[in-house]
């Protein structure tokens with residue numbers, strides 16, 4: 001369910017005339033993803049993804065996302081590269097929506113994460129942080145600490161329907177996290193992905209048969225924030241088993257591979273536990289908000305907020321970098 005806006009053949013051909021991509025060969029909607037309308041597009045020049053940005057994306061922010069991908073791809077990162085039209089622009093309009101074409105990345109995202117995925121992931125994350133250096137535009141993290149209180153307030157009326165006592169528990173957790181959050185300037189800041197879940201990382205087998213990262217996608221939560229926060233997001237999204245047990249082997253592989261490319265500072269190591277709690281709370285709150293605001297029967301798969309309550313509770317008691325595998 002991620003084709004919200006239909007594109008006619010006629011409109012597509014007229015749109016493609018503004019690019020030097022040759023004739024249209026094939027075109028189909030992609031079912032995965034929930035935010036935007038995505039199409040797989042084949043032209044004489046190769047394979048591409050056409051994205052029509054839907055209402056949750058603020059058009060004013062698109063130049064940041066597209067510019068960041070351009071910058072990172074230019075520095076050798078395997079991320080989608082925006083295709084520029086004959087007039088030099090990568091952001092245009094199609095079927096009444098802002099639209100862009102980006103390069104297609106080969107690979108498959110892991111449906112079941114194995115420890116062998118975690119070292120390549122850690123390396124790719126650190127390489128992404130390096131590739132972002134020098135991109136001068138900034139974007140504050142709307143879903144960072146200053147956004148969590150308003151989000152929690154938005155869940156207050158119905159949150160306890162999901163689990164009794166949930167809102168009171170989250171009030172306490174949020175106060176503790178905000179009190180312990182690193183002060184400005186204490187940790188290195190840069191461009192972070194902020195949503196590097198398994199469905200945003202493609203892998204292909206390397207020559208040795210082991211998985212290697214072939215591409216990172218979906219930069220539409222990217223922002224300027226603490227680099228180590230991205231690591232905390234990955235520990236949340238990649239290092240728990242289906243029974244919610246934390247897998248320290250996966251975490252160790254991720255963290256040591258990251259550190260091999262970009263060293264953690266002492267302050268980052270010390271802050272990692274609270275960053276993990278913050279990241280768990282961020283996904284818990286957006287999921288809880290969606291859970292309590294999505295009408296029953298809507299064609300959107302709601303994600304389970306309580307998965308992140310379990311993770312938040314784990315990180316609340318694993319209060320040292322060593323307990324997290326660092």
Ligand SMILES: Nc1ncnc2c1ncn2[C@@H]1O[C@H](COP(=O)(O)OP(=O)(O)OP(=O)(O)O)[C@@H](O)[C@H]1O
Nearest residue numbers: 030032033034035036038049080103104105217218
């Ligand atoms: N550059 C790309 N190369 C190959 N496949 C891509 C690319 N971009 C997107 N896709 C495919 O489209 C699917 C949906 O993309 P994406 O995750 O960006 O959707 P979304 O709706 O914007 O985001 P979300 O995952 O937040 O709902 C991906 O799972 C992937 O299969």
Ligand SMILES: N[C@@H](CCO)C(=O)O
Nearest residue numbers: 195197283286287303
């Ligand atoms: N990765 C988020 C969804 C937004 O992309 C989640 O799992 O809650």
